[in-house]
Amino acid sequence: MTNKVFFTPGPSELYPTVPQHMAAAMANKIGSISHRSQQFKDIYAHAVTGLRQLLQLPDNFEILLLSSANEIWERAIQNTVEQESFHLVNGSFSKRFYEISKELGRKATKHEVAFGEGFEVDQIEVPATAELVALVQNETSSGASLPVAAINALREKVGPEPLFFVDAVSSMPHPAFDYSKIDSVYFSVQKCFGLPAGLGVWILNERCIAKAEALQAKGLSVGSYHSIPSLLPKAKIFQTPETPNVLNIYLLGHVVEEMNKKGVDTLRQETEAKAKLIYDYIAGSENFEVAVQKESHRSATTIIANTKLPASEVIKRLAPFDMAVGSGYGSYKESQIRIANFPAHSLSQVQALVYKLKELVS
Amino acid sequence: MTNKVFFTPGPSELYPTVPQHMAAAMANKIGSISHRSQQFKDIYAHAVTGLRQLLQLPDNFEILLLSSANEIWERAIQNTVEQESFHLVNGSFSKRFYEISKELGRKATKHEVAFGEGFEVDQIEVPATAELVALVQNETSSGASLPVAAINALREKVGPEPLFFVDAVSSMPHPAFDYSKIDSVYFSVQKCFGLPAGLGVWILNERCIAKAEALQAKGLSVGSYHSIPSLLPKAKIFQTPETPNVLNIYLLGHVVEEMNKKGVDTLRQETEAKAKLIYDYIAGSENFEVAVQKESHRSATTIIANTKLPASEVIKRLAPFDMAVGSGYGSYKESQIRIANFPAHSLSQVQALVYKLKELVS
Numbered sequence: 001m002t003n004k005v006f007f008t009p010g011p012s013e014l015y016p017t018v019p020q021h022m023a024a025a026m027a028n029k030i031g032s033i034s035h036r037s038q039q040f041k042d043i044y045a046h047a048v049t050g051l052r053q054l055l056q057l058p059d060n061f062e063i064l065l066l067s068s069a070n071e072i073w074e075r076a077i078q079n080t081v082e083q084e085s086f087h088l089v090n091g092s093f094s095k096r097f098y099e100i101s102k103e104l105g106r107k108a109t110k111h112e113v114a115f116g117e118g119f120e121v122d123q124i125e126v127p128a129t130a131e132l133v134a135l136v137q138n139e140t141s142s143g144a145s146l147p148v149a150a151i152n153a154l155r156e157k158v159g160p161e162p163l164f165f166v167d168a169v170s171s172m173p174h175p176a177f178d179y180s181k182i183d184s185v186y187f188s189v190q191k192c193f194g195l196p197a198g199l200g201v202w203i204l205n206e207r208c209i210a211k212a213e214a215l216q217a218k219g220l221s222v223g224s225y226h227s228i229p230s231l232l233p234k235a236k237i238f239q240t241p242e243t244p245n246v247l248n249i250y251l252l253g254h255v256v257e258e259m260n261k262k263g264v265d266t267l268r269q270e271t272e273a274k275a276k277l278i279y280d281y282i283a284g285s286e287n288f289e290v291a292v293q294k295e296s297h298r299s300a301t302t303i304i305a306n307t308k309l310p311a312s313e314v315i316k317r318l319a320p321f322d323m324a325v326g327s328g329y330g331s332y333k334e335s336q337i338r339i340a341n342f343p344a345h346s347l348s349q350v351q352a353l354v355y356k357l358k359e360l361v362s
Numbered sequence: 363m364t365n366k367v368f369f370t371p372g373p374s375e376l377y378p379t380v381p382q383h384m385a386a387a388m389a390n391k392i393g394s395i396s397h398r399s400q401q402f403k404d405i406y407a408h409a410v411t412g413l414r415q416l417l418q419l420p421d422n423f424e425i426l427l428l429s430s431a432n433e434i435w436e437r438a439i440q441n442t443v444e445q446e447s448f449h450l451v452n453g454s455f456s457k458r459f460y461e462i463s464k465e466l467g468r469k470a471t472k473h474e475v476a477f478g479e480g481f482e483v484d485q486i487e488v489p490a491t492a493e494l495v496a497l498v499q500n501e502t503s504s505g506a507s508l509p510v511a512a513i514n515a516l517r518e519k520v521g522p523e524p525l526f527f528v529d530a531v532s533s534m535p536h537p538a539f540d541y542s543k544i545d546s547v548y549f550s551v552q553k554c555f556g557l558p559a560g561l562g563v564w565i566l567n568e569r570c571i572a573k574a575e576a577l578q579a580k581g582l583s584v585g586s587y588h589s590i591p592s593l594l595p596k597a598k599i600f601q602t603p604e605t606p607n608v609l610n611i612y613l614l615g616h617v618v619e620e621m622n623k624k625g626v627d628t629l630r631q632e633t634e635a636k637a638k639l640i641y642d643y644i645a646g647s648e649n650f651e652v653a654v655q656k657e658s659h660r661s662a663t664t665i666i667a668n669t670k671l672p673a674s675e676v677i678k679r680l681a682p683f684d685m686a687v688g689s690g691y692g693s694y695k696e697s698q699i700r701i702a703n704f705p706a707h708s709l710s711q712v713q714a715l716v717y718k719l720k721e722l723v724s
Contacts (some may be wrong), residue, residue: 006394011605019388026381031558032368034688067429067560070587070604100586190605196393198429198560198607224462225432242432243373243552245560245607326396 005349006340008326009140009302010170013344015194021254022247030250035243043250044238050256054264055172057203058179064202064231065240065249069169071226072186072202073097076132077104079212079228080163082220084109086130088119088146091139092330094167098134115332116142116304118297121153131211132163135182138171140191141329143304143338144292148175155181163208170340171301172201173264174271183207189248192301193255194344199248204228259343267343274341274350275300281354286362287314291336303339309361310334317360323353367711368702370688371502371664372532375706377556383616384609392612397605405612406600412618416626417534419565420541426564426593427602427611431531433588434548434564435459438494439466441574441590442525444582446471448492450481450508453501454691456529460496477694478504478666480659483515493573494525497544500533502553503691505666505700506654510537517543525570532702533663534563535626536633545569551610554663555617556706561610566590621705629705636703636712637662643716648724649676653698665701671723672696679722685715 006013025031033039048063057063066072077085077100087098089112101108111124126133135154137146155164163183168175172187184204190197212228222229225241234241259267279298282288282305291304307314311327311334318325328336341350368375387393395401410425419425428434439447439462449460451474463470473486488495497516499508517526525545530537534549546566552559574590584591587603596603621629641660644650644667653666669676673689673696680687690698703712 001389002391004391004394006391008394008396011394011396011608014391014393018393022384022388026384027363029364029366029368029376031376031380031552032366032370032373034370034373035559067433068604068606071429074586074588103583103586103589105583188605190393196607196609197397197605198610221465221467224436224465225458226436227465242430243550243559244430245558245610246373247558247609248560248607 002322004322004324005345005353006324007345007353008324009338009340010188010191011197012191012340012342013194014196015255015258015344017258018194018196018251018255021251025247025250031247033246035239035246040246041238043246043253047249047253047256048238050253050260051201054256054260055203056264061179061203061205062209062232062235064204064228064235065244066200066202066226067198067245068200069167069186069188070096070200072200073100074104075202075223075226075228076165076184077101077106078221078223079215080208081106081132082215083107083131084127084129085132085134086110086126086162087134088124088136089113090117090119090136090144091115091142093140093169094134094136097167116144116291116293118144118292118294119146119150121150121157124154124157126158126162130162132165133158134165134167136167137175137185138168138299138301140170140302142291143299143302144297145171145299147296148177152178152181163211171299173259174268174301176268179205189252191340192342193252194342195248195251195255198245199252270347271300271341271343274345274347275303277350277354278303278339278341281358285357288337288361301341303341304328305337305339306335307337311337314357314361318356321356323356325353364684366684366686367707367715368686369707369715370686371700371702372550372553373559374553374702374704375556376558377617377620377706379620380556380558380613380617383613387609387612393609395608397601397608402608403600405608405615409611409615409618410600412615412622413563416618416622417565418626423541423565423567424571424594424597426566426590426597427606428562428564428588429560429607430562431529431548431550432458432562434562435462436466437564437585437588437590438527438546439463439468440583440585441577442570443468443494444577445469445493446489446491447494447496448472448488448524449496450486450498451475452479452481452498452506453477453504455502455531456496456498459529478506478653478655480506480654480656481508481512483512483519486516486519488520488524492524494527495520496527496529498529499537499547500530500661500663502532502664504653505661505664506659507533507661509658510539514540514543525573533661535621536630536663538630541567551614553702554704555614556704557610557613557617560607561614632709633662633703633705636707636709637665639712639716640665640701640703643720647719650699650723663703665703666690667699667701668697669699673699676719676723680718683718685718687715
């Protein structure tokens with residue numbers, strides 16, 4: 001039994017009601033039901049209908065359930081890129097998407113800025129031959145964020161042709177996207193949705209679907225059981241080609257229902273208020289400094305600080321008080337800490353973290 | 363709250379201790395821990411070390427954790443077949459593996475017998491050009507089983523060259539394989555391991571690994587995050603490329619530990635004793651008849667009966683007594699029932715089912 005509060009950037013603190021929903025799932029044997037039954041279809045429909053409401057999704061977008069954001073990167077390339085993709089890269093995860101395109105035999109080009117920096121739209125030149133533009137709205141490794149206004153401005157600059165794929169793995173549902181400007185957005189449930197890992201949610205419009213069908217019609221392979229043409233007809237009847245992670249879909253539906261009761265506007269305001277608390281503390285600390293220099297490029301949900309004390313020492317000092325923050329990513333392991341600010345983290349938990357960091361670290 | 367016992371062929375009844383392990387996982391916040399932490403590595407090691415013991419796996423075999431058996435079909439073709447695979451087909455799942463090979467642009471050939479029939483080794487002609495031979499040890503849709511002795515005889519007949527891939531999705535750990543005769547075997551955790559769905563276990567030897575590396579060295583794409591060359595170095599340090607289904611890996615380790623306490627020999631004997639009870643009942647019933655004609659081809663774990671009463675009527679009669687059997691697969695939905703006989707099903711539960719079927723159906 002642990003009382004630790006996980007401010008780690010994912011897996012992270014579970015949404016507070018998850019243990020009670022899991023207990024109900026066990027009592028009702030949700031792990032045993034057939035994934036072809038009406039009971040499962042109702043569970044699936046509950047999750048995606050709730051998501052449509054929470055994300056204010058237009059009717060021309062579909063929701064597909066996969067296993068991870070890694071998988072979505074692979075399926076996106078397989079299904080919507082014949083020759084060439086273009087990637088905004090400013091950290092480990094945006095770089096990985098770029099690499100996956102190359103591993104799948106495509107030409108991948110990139111506009112890269114330093115780890116921890118954001119992007120300036122006027123400096124981005126998208127090749128006219130790029131079929132997919134990979135945007136990272138929130139780079140989990142570095143805490144750099146791309147404002148929705150910048151995404152919209154890039155669309156204006158680039159024109160309507162290439163598919164815009166937006167990584168909101170660790171920010172959704174915080175960004176209020178203009179869905180007329182993007183074609184796909186995806187996230188993992190173990191970040192802002194406060195769920196156990198094992199599910200990636202892929203949201204995509206009719207243009208992505210048409211592209212996959214066109215590639216398939218040309219005789220190109222778009223994958224097998226998790227191609228868009230295989231996933232979509234199942235999704236429309238609230239099913240999946242394979243036996244899916246039923247328990248997690250059940251939990252997703254319940255957490256989203258509670259988020260809808262609160263309302264997405266309230267969720268977003270709470271996220272911003274908590275982010276301000278954390279950033280204000282970091283800015284005033286003698287040990288920490290905000291890693292992302294430009295204020296408009298700072299993530300509201302994954303907050304990164306440079307630390308003079310080794311990150312392991314900060315983590316060690318917090319441990320007796322049942323609080324965990326994340327170490328830096330990769331080579332920043334000891335020189336940065338990462339603090340998740342997700343809907344599962346209450347205002348009072350964030351206040352307690354800031355208070356304790358002030359006391360223990362300065 | 364339900365007291366229903368699921369004799370459905372997967373998802374099925376959970377192993378009896380799963381709810382208590384899940385409660386412990388929630389209390390210890392296993393859903394929040396980092397998948398790069400030592401705590402996670404220990405959970406992963408616990409699962410695979412236990413599996414090695416249970417399955418009596420030789421050292422030249424590795425265990426990889428994926429999302430589903432569907433995914434394993436796809437990864438197997440991508441990683442070990444350059445041109446051509448050969449498939450034994452006698453039901454919906456073995457047929458699907460064959461189709462996946464074609465969807466991935468390979469030449470797939472097959473030896474097909476009727477739904478519900480097994481295979482005769484002397485009638486199987488494996489093309490000399492086949493790189494992978496797909497064997498279905500237990501066809502979940504039809505209840506036909508391929509004895510281990512037949513697998514070994516086919517290896518003798520075919521010679522050492524092609525990779526032998528064995529589908530034991532709904533039978534593992536019942537079959538006692540001779541691992542010197544096969545190269546890979548795979549299963550899903552929601553069948554005989556009594557776990558919630560969302561994890562496929564892929565066991566493969568050094569020949570499969572070498573093949574993937576050779577294809578990659580030739581400049582061919584073997585996939586990305588879930589290619590063998592990506593999965594293997596992570597598996598060796600008890601990790602996965604993506605954030606995995608941590609909770610299910612945790613549960614797998616605990617269930618396998620309990621199976622090891624019982625011992626695989628006892629598990630196999632219990633499975634056979636329960637199978638005999640069910641088959642004897644079906645053979646003596648006026649309503650049912652055993653679907654698989656030849657006794658040596660009958661599955662011990664997924665038992666299929668032709669039914670005169672529509673399957674839905676059988677299911678309806680059992681429902682008030684908190685018992686669920688599966689309907690037939692696909693076009694056999696009403697003309698067959700499927701009864702799972704997994705380690706999670708106790709002898710007394712099987713006896714109660716047989717008793718109730720006798721009373722309600724004849």
